[in-house]
Amino acid sequence: MKVLKIDQEYPQDFMRVFLDITNLFFEDTKLAKKDMTPDLVVHFNHYTDEHFTIIADATLQVNEQFYKSHFEQKFETEGTDKEQKIRLKRALSHVLLDTLEQMTEIKQQWGILTGIRPTKLYHKFRKAGLSDDEIHDKLTDEFSLTDEKISMLNSIVKNQLKTIPDLDTIGNEVSIYIGIPFCPTKCAYCTFPAYAIQSNRKQGKVATFLDGLHYEIEEMGKWLTEHEMRITSVYWGGGTPTSIEADEMDALYKTMFDSFPHTETIREITVEAGRPDTITPEKLAVLKKWGIDRISVNPQSYTDETLKAIGRHHTVQETIDKFWMAREAGMNNINMDLIIGLPNEGIDEFEHSLSESEKMMPESLTVHTLSFKRASEMTHNKDKYKVADRKTAEAMMHRAHDWTAEHGYTPYYLYRQKNILGNLENVGYSIPGEESIYNIVIMEEVQTIIGLGCGASTKLVNAETSKITQYHNPKDPAAYILTFEDAIHKKIQALDELYGFEVSK
Ligand code: SF4
Numbered sequence: 001m002k003v004l005k006i007d008q009e010y011p012q013d014f015m016r017v018f019l020d021i022t023n024l025f026f027e028d029t030k031l032a033k034k035d036m037t038p039d040l041v042v043h044f045n046h047y048t049d050e051h052f053t054i055i056a057d058a059t060l061q062v063n064e065q066f067y068k069s070h071f072e073q074k075f076e077t078e079g080t081d082k083e084q085k086i087r088l089k090r091a092l093s094h095v096l097l098d099t100l101e102q103m104t105e106i107k108q109q110w111g112i113l114t115g116i117r118p119t120k121l122y123h124k125f126r127k128a129g130l131s132d133d134e135i136h137d138k139l140t141d142e143f144s145l146t147d148e149k150i151s152m153l154n155s156i157v158k159n160q161l162k163t164i165p166d167l168d169t170i171g172n173e174v175s176i177y178i179g180i181p182f183c184p185t186k187c188a189y190c191t192f193p194a195y196a197i198q199s200n201r202k203q204g205k206v207a208t209f210l211d212g213l214h215y216e217i218e219e220m221g222k223w224l225t226e227h228e229m230r231i232t233s234v235y236w237g238g239g240t241p242t243s244i245e246a247d248e249m250d251a252l253y254k255t256m257f258d259s260f261p262h263t264e265t266i267r268e269i270t271v272e273a274g275r276p277d278t279i280t281p282e283k284l285a286v287l288k289k290w291g292i293d294r295i296s297v298n299p300q301s302y303t304d305e306t307l308k309a310i311g312r313h314h315t316v317q318e319t320i321d322k323f324w325m326a327r328e329a330g331m332n333n334i335n336m337d338l339i340i341g342l343p344n345e346g347i348d349e350f351e352h353s354l355s356e357s358e359k360m361m362p363e364s365l366t367v368h369t370l371s372f373k374r375a376s377e378m379t380h381n382k383d384k385y386k387v388a389d390r391k392t393a394e395a396m397m398h399r400a401h402d403w404t405a406e407h408g409y410t411p412y413y414l415y416r417q418k419n420i421l422g423n424l425e426n427v428g429y430s431i432p433g434e435e436s437i438y439n440i441v442i443m444e445e446v447q448t449i450i451g452l453g454c455g456a457s458t459k460l461v462n463a464e465t466s467k468i469t470q471y472h473n474p475k476d477p478a479a480y481i482l483t484f485e486d487a488i489h490k491k492i493q494a495l496d497e498l499y500g501f502e503v504s505k
Contacts, residue, residue, distance in 0.1 A: 002026040005038035014089055018042070020114040021093055024423045025100050042099070044092055052078055054087050058095035062103060069098035073142070090142060097144060106390070108423060111144025116416045118145075119160070120444055122153045127168065152401075152411060152427075159412040160444065163435040167446055171463030173230040174448045175441050176220075176260075178213070178252075180241040181454035181477055182206065184277050187300075188310045188385070189339075191373040193455030193475040197243045200477060209454065209477045210248055212484035214255050216452040219488045221259025227501060231260055232447065233268040233438040239454070242273040242295075246282035253290040268437045274298040274337070276322035277314040284329035293330060294436065297323050298337040301345060302356040309343045309385070311377070316356075323360050333434055336362040340396045341370035341421040343378075343385040350396045354403045363434035365409060367400040367427050369393060371420040379419075393422035404429040413439045448498065450491065454480045458491050460498045469494065 004022050006015065015031060022029040022040065032038040039062065046056040052075040060067040071094040079087065093112040101107060110118065121143075125135045132154060139145040139153075161167055181193035182200060200206050224231065234256070242249070249271075257263050271287060273279050273295045287295065299319040301307060307314065326334060338353050357365060370387060372379040388396065404411070409429035413436075416425045428439055441447050442459075445466075451458040451473055458471040471494060473487055474480045480487075496503045 001028045001030065002039040003032045003036050004029050005032035005041045007041060007043050010092075014092065017089060017093055017114065018096055021096050021112060022100065023418075024097075024108055024114070025104050025106060027419070042096060044095070046088060046091060048084070048087075052076070054091050056088075056091035056095050058092070058099050060096070060099035060103060065103070067099040067102040069095040069102070071095050071098075094144065107146070108144070109146045109149050110416070110423060110425075111139075111146075113143050113145065116418075117443060117445070118149070118416065119153055119156050119414055122157050123444060126157065152414065156411050156414055159410055159432075159435065160440050162432075163412065164437060164440055167440070167444070170232060170441065171447045171461060173232045174224070174450055175233045175235070175438055176231060177438075177442075177449055177451045177453075177456050178217070178234065178236050178241075178256075179451065179453035179456040179473070180213075180236065180238040180244060181209070181475065181480075182238065182243040183240045184243060184275055185311055185313045186377070187312055188378040189342075189370060189373070189376050191375045192239060194239045195477060205477045205481070206244065206248075208481045210244070210252070212481055213252065213453050216484055216488045217252070217255045218259045219492065220450060220452060221256075221261070223492050223495065225259075225261040227499065228261065230262055231266045232441060233270070233436075234260075234266060235438040235442075236269075236271040238272065240273070240275045240278050241271050242278040242283050243275070246280065246286050249283060250286045250289070253286065253292070257290065268294060270294040270296070270335075270436060270438055272296045272298075273322075273326070275312070275314065276319045279322040279326060281325065281329065284326055284331065288330045294333040294335070295326060295331050296335040296337065297326060297362075298335075299353065299356070300337060300339045301342050301349065302353045303345065303349050306342045306345055306349065320356070320360070323362070332363070334360075334362045335364040335366060335428075335430075335436065336360070337366045337368060338400075339368045339370055340400065340424070341388045341393050343387055346388055346392055347395055347399070350399060354399070358407065361407070361431075364428060364430035364436065365404060367397070367404075367429065369397065369417075369421050369424040369426060371417040373417075373419070387421065390422040393424055397422075397424050400427070400429075408432075412436075413443045415443055448495070450495070452488075458494070460494055462498060469498075 006018055019029055041061040043059045048054045054073050056071045058069050071091050097112050136150050139150050181195050182197040183194040186194050269292045271292055276297055302316045304316050378385055408431055411427050411429050413428040414425050442449055445461055448461045449459045454477055455475040456473045460469040471491055493503055
């Protein structure tokens with residue numbers, strides 16, 4: 001942990017950015033309070049000259065060492081107060097990042113970008129009419145991104161527009177997320193709503209949760225039908241939606257198809273079957289019966305010791321067997337997730353995971369980087385888990401990039417997370433034409449996503465202003481059971497307000 005002191009006052013949002021940038025280099029940086037001795041002291045100096053050029057300097061002091069940086073950027077106009085504030089924040093971020101890079105000799109590939117959706121920024125510039133070259137220059141000069149990351153963003157954006165040609169107008173449709181909060185066991189890195197299915201079933205919570213979920217789907221279906229809303233995609237996530245029994249899945253899909261309007265025009269339905277130990281021939285037959293053929297079977301790693309260490313309670317062989325079982329049952333679009341940086345894994349283990357993937361060639365491969373989420377078991381007991389250093393994690397990510405390109409995959413969505421190993425990213429790769437529509441619309445925040453079930457977030461996107469309002473269903477089935485009726489009606493009211501319909505009582 002480091003203590004950071006900025007030796008003059010800035011607004012809170014500036015301080016948050018300074019902290020985020022410092023955290024790219026050091027874990028858990030804290031801003032210095034009165035009684036703390038700082039490890040890093042930063043002095044900024046800045047002004048804007050009469051030609052609207054912003055000039056910023058930083059001096060970073062670490063013990064007796066000083067690191068200095070200078071930044072200048074010329075603008076055409078004076079800009080509004082808000083624009084001036086953004087310019088200043090960016091200029092100070094630049095010089096701070098530069099001094100920290102000098103000190104640590106670590107080059108941050110994402111520059112001063114600390115947000116989780118860099119592709120959204122690329123789309124924003126594209127929609128403003130900038131050419132690829134202009135966007136490249138902007139991302140280099142104003143955000144310090146490396147060429148490698150810019151080129152990755154460029155191919156992702158192109159891929160997204162090929163997959164969803166109406167991406168810029170898809171805000172007139174909605175997508176649906178449905179959360180089933182159960183799993184066989186909880187993985188050590190997980191903070192999703194994932195409650196042990198067996199004990200919850202014994203306590204009757206699975207049945208009552210499912211009753212509530214049927215009700216939510218039916219009520220939302222009535223609203224969608226009444227307002228003739230088109231659904232772009234439906235995503236069953238969780239937890240693991242295949243943790244429940246085949247007849248329970250069947251009943252839910254029946255409710256979905258009976259309740260939702262125009263189901264024949266839904267472009268994609270995905271069911272996460274992430275845990276191979278939940279997949280059975282009966283459940284695959286149910287998926288097939290309802291015409292659902294996009295699923296996820298997630299190996300995470302092809303090393304048994306790793307699976308044990310992260311608490312997954314299934315073997316590598318089970319992943320492989322269940323993949324082929326799903327393939328034979330007619331699942332034509334299978335995604336598999338791998339995670340870079342799992343405990344005790346280095347290049348060799350990752351290389352092994354890639355060569356096992358080669359035998360199956362799933363339609364899409366999502367490469368995550370381990371992130372230490374606050375509430376996960378792994379973060380609470382960090383000392384117990386030995387994970388790859390920054391350089392090794394970077395090398396693995398490069399390998400994933402090269403391997404996917406060599407095997408005909410292209411990247412189609414990307415997101416970053418806080419406390420992610422090596423300040424890397426998560427990238428979804430797919431064989432062209434097999435991209436997940438849901439992953440794109442959720443990541444780019446181009447349309448409203450209605451969340452039903454446990455832990456589901458509803459994201460209301462105002463297509464005109466791009467303003468986003470969120471509504472969260474409870475994560476815990478016990479809390480959900482008590483609140484779902486109220487929750488669905490509040491969501492419907494919020495949707496009425498968003499679309500300007502007469503508000504339901
Ligand atoms: S399978 Fe997925 S949702 Fe379930 S515990 Fe593991 S990471 Fe969490």
